Amino acid sequence: VPASCYDVLWECRVFLILQDWFGAMLYSSTSNTREYSMGGRSTDLVQGTLDMLILKTLSDGSMHGHAVMQRIQQVSENVLTIEEGSLYPALHRIEQKGWIASEWGRSQNNRRAKFYCLTKTGKRQLKEEISLWKRLSDATGRVIDAKVEVA
């Protein structure tokens, strides 16, 4: 049965009313699938890039999630803006992998905060990630810079 038949059935009579009713109610939070944005435009980068950015940031020393976010934003000169919805799951995922460790401490304004730091495994992983990223970046650059040869 063509999918359009279902659609026709679906849109008819009482379903139309109900769908309208529920469709209206169903507007909820906007999709939160972006990992980070660049200049207000969503950017889908290679999966794992965020992990690398976090690891690199934490290589400067232990810091809490908010500081990690601000640090990336600051270093990238506001080009990369990480959303909290991506940052914290990523932090926890990396921690589960054993690349970073966490402990509760006190922030500058004496609030209780969770600080993350890089582990030895994390340092090794960071090297691998940077190496991979550079290879990828170089390769991408070569493709972009390549002259088009017409046969």
Added chain:
Amino acid sequence: MLMRLKNIFADRSPRKMRQHALEIEAELEFHIQLRVDDLMLDGMPESAARAKAKLLFGDKESIRERCLLVSENDPVRRLMRQGSNISMYALGCALLIAILFLSYAALIQRPSTFPAPGHWNLVYHQMPDESFSHVSTLEQYDLLSSENEVFDRVTAARYETATLKGRGPARKIRFKEVSKNYFTAHGVDALYGDLFSEEVSDVIPVASASLPPVILSEDLWRSEYGGARGTLGEVLEINGRSFQITGILPKSFQMFSPTDVFIPLERSKYNYSEQASFLIAARLKNGFKVSSANAFFRDRVDARHSFVWMLRSISDVYAGPLKKQLWLYLMVLGLTGLALSMRASTRFRDSGILSIFAANVLSAVLAASAIPFLAPIVLGPESRLFILEISPAVFVSLLIGTLAISALILGIQRLWFSVLVRFHGTEWTNRDTSVREWTSWSVAVMSAVCLFVVALAFDAVKSELQFRSEGANLDTDAFVTSLHFGAIEGSQDHQFAQLVKVGQELEKHETLNAYSVASFIPDDRTEDRIIGVVGTEGAVHPKASTHLAKIGTDFLSLMNISITEGRDFAQLSKDERAGAVIINQSLATNLWPDQSAIGKQIRTMIQGTQLTVIGVVEDHVTRHASTKHEPLMYVWFWRYGMLSPAFYIDSDQDVKVVSATMREVVNAVNAEIAFTPLTRAGYQLSVNARRLRLRTVLLTTLALLMLILSVSAFRGVVTSSSRLSMDRLVKLRSEGASTISLATQSLFPGIRWLGGGLLTGIMVICFVFQFLPDGIPEAVSPGEWTIIPSVLAIVVAAVVFSSRTVRDAIEDSADPAFQQVHDIV
């Protein structure tokens, strides 16, 4: 590797996970607080800064869940956490299907004890008032036996209780007189010995040299004779009459109610065309269905005889009332499944949601198909009977069975989820808006089913309350016991004479204050109930159907049933009583709504007797747990004889003393007379009400379960829509809305869901009711109790509609100006 191992063996107990969740919450809160600090440094007021920080942060609940999800290694538990609404509904759906299939299998699709049970039907014949009766005469049996065009087998059976004297002491048994083709027609073979064959004589011989045959049930054979093969040929006595055991019937065969012994039908004992005592079962020929057979009989009503036949399949007769409700329930579930499947197929063509439903149905079918094999193990041999009298044991068994099947289905689902996760990952469960849309449908449907079950529960509770307030109004401490004279020996005159003797013996005992007799005939048992009002010759009164009670002179005073108008039988002479009748208020109102019934005359249709109304009594319930008062007329027993008479005894003594006295009296008259254990008349009512109460408990439990599931689903969806609520509140605050106004607005998301769900539920129920073939069954009719939530739902919906709709909010939020408002705030 070490970390992986550590992860695998990490403590993920619920306590640990709760603690973990709290830590994440604290971490996220810390983040928001820092944002608030930053915004306040920019000069924003604290409240506005907090609102904006939360807005910028996003859905904290969702982020927390995603963080928690990372800690969950088990893919199935990840799925449960990730798509809680989906899993919740899928599991709820599975539970409902399990309950449905179990009930269906236990009550209707029970294991068959004989070949082709679907072809067997109970035969009804039309009465003068155009209603149908299932109790037939021998003449009607013979007529049906000759219906070779429609039936290939016709059997007759008559049920009775009797006193058996075998090897042990005398005991009460259930026996059945059956037509000689009874066993061959049902294709039953004897466990030992021989069953009746077509050659058995219709007349039981009197000479002791050739005793009439009797077939024992396997249960009786094992309990009374220890299962010995030498039992065959032994002689036993039933109500003092000797029979020779010729065969043992395997207990795997059951037809209608359980029976201990079978004897061949003795035709000469019954009035050929008048004494209606037989249940006639007929097997349809191949090619005939119940509907076509009924049509056949309707068309040829006058061609051959004056009887109009009607067939009802056996399962319909015994499970009909339940079947209708279950069918309705099935229909609601079916529509639910259809809507969800359509939704799933249009929105999730590449996902596994449809597969989940398929898995639900398949697992339910699997479970249901296993029931015929499991039921005898779980429920015992009784499961092979038509389970109508739901005893506490059966109820508990059903409950355990439901839980077991639900566990089985959950297990299958868990396996199925694992497969889906293995091949599709968990990504398909988190398609955000689409998933929420789907979830909202599940909530709507869940609420529809919930409302339906709640309506049923309301109805049951209402019946229970009504029974308590109106039904249990019998104000007497009298004891009651039913006498059984047995059907084999003695005519009704003989029984009547013995009844009088018992009464005379009772009078000799000073410990008994008073006694009386009564025999209640429900309105579907005798044609005596059809009455007419004298003066309206020829026409049956439209409200003339009534129950009939044949009572002794002192019955009404003994039972404290007060005469509201006129006189009692005790105030009349013996001759006057014969032509007198006392009616209850319901019947009086039916027949003469605007005038006094005293002095009016009614006539019975069968005997044509004219009776004069001498009194009107208040409505009350004497034996049956009826949910409403029904028309009842009392006639004096002396003139009409009694069927299954009951003695009502007033005594200050303990029940054991009265029981011993009764035994002494009965033995003095005739030791073969059996009587039921003495109970308080009021207690008998409560026994009859037990079924009503069980229904209430069952439905209320189910309704609570549905409510819990629905509320859980609501909670999940309302939580997911909190972002919208937040957006809306920020906007309203920016427009200067008051705190009270904001508080009111913040309630709307929940109210919208509730109102929408209830509204949809009502629409679905109305939609389903329109397609009921016989209109709305009384038991599931949306009576006044259903109207209350319906009206509430409509009011809520109207309020929601009249307020600013969510659609406005959607449009507003898409407007660039809205973003500017955010920035300002």
